[in-house]
Amino acid sequence: MKVVGVILAGGQATRMGGGDKGLLELGGVRLLNRVIGRLGPQVEAMCLNANGDPARFDGFGLPVVADTVEGFAGPLAGVLAGMDWAAGEGASHVVSAAADTPFFPRDLVEGLIAGGAGSSPVLAAVREAGRVRRQPTFGLWPVALRDDLRAALEGGLRKVVHWTERHDGREVVFVSSDAFFNVNTPEDLARAELML
Template identity: 50%
Template sequence: MADVRPPAVILAGGLARRMGGGDKPLRSITGRPLLAHVIERLQPQCGALALNANGDPSRFGRFALPVIADTVHGFPGPLAGVLAAMEWAATAQPDAHHVLTVPGDCPFLPRDLVPRLDQARRAENADIAVAASAGHLHPVIALWPIALRDALRTALIDEDIHKVEHFTARYPRAVVEWLITPYDPFFNANTPEDVTEAERIAVGDQ
């Protein structure tokens, strides 16, 4: 049976080196943090919702969401966040079979992200469904089987697998393409210039 509203985890733990450090998701566009835009897009599509971030969780206190740290130490990167998401989802929403992950700096996520990923996963009998746009995969914007958490932990700890694509290549994967007009829904704010562009897009989208 398909998940109606699967749990979701926003990966908010990047180091934002191109931003000069700090938490990228807390940078503002249209007077609100990027993270607030991400949450607004996700909440109608998901069940339980949490943030994945390391360090002091109180900096995200205003969002009133659980903050889960990586459960594998010394393995920085998105796969550690995906593992934390799987392990949290198994407890937070025990009846769910999949968990969605997205980055915390993508303020224009599609409002049909979950249903399209889930539909493709079922139609193609795939384990994982991944978003794409303009011919580019967005590996951490994906619907993951929670049952893969032990396999992912083994890949991280015992096999030194760090790249998302190296892990997903082991499983049947559905890729779902989105149009990039009037803008790429997976636009992410990596630099100060990106934040300026996000502001422009957001104003035009209101």
């Protein structure tokens, strides 16, 4: 089993006023650097999924892969771009992480693999108010499913959970719900500073 990572940075950041949230600073360190620092030790290699001019990410030392599906197709398009890149790396699985979520677990990959790595996707989840809430931008994705995912996206599917359920998708509940806190607004960034 060879696991590589894809950092999803292809969102439009509309609630933050546009731009790349991963380039914002938290405690004097860019969010993207924080995510790279957490995911890097857990995987064999990483790429960054982002659209537009890749040169803006030159300083991060990662290959940049763009969505291959037309239009803004959401996080699944980024997962597919990561899967395509992972196939070229000879990887069996790709783990996705969001570029705006600086506190995700340092044992994310280990936990996802323990949850049933094989031919089914596995999503991270947390328990809040007695119910399980899946984190659709954090998952373990079998590269073998990339053609199926491409066909689903080209057919208009956009909801992560709708696709994972088609493939006996599983979830792994992580203890801390704050671990998946993501920075969507200026207020979220201020809260993240306090959490830091």
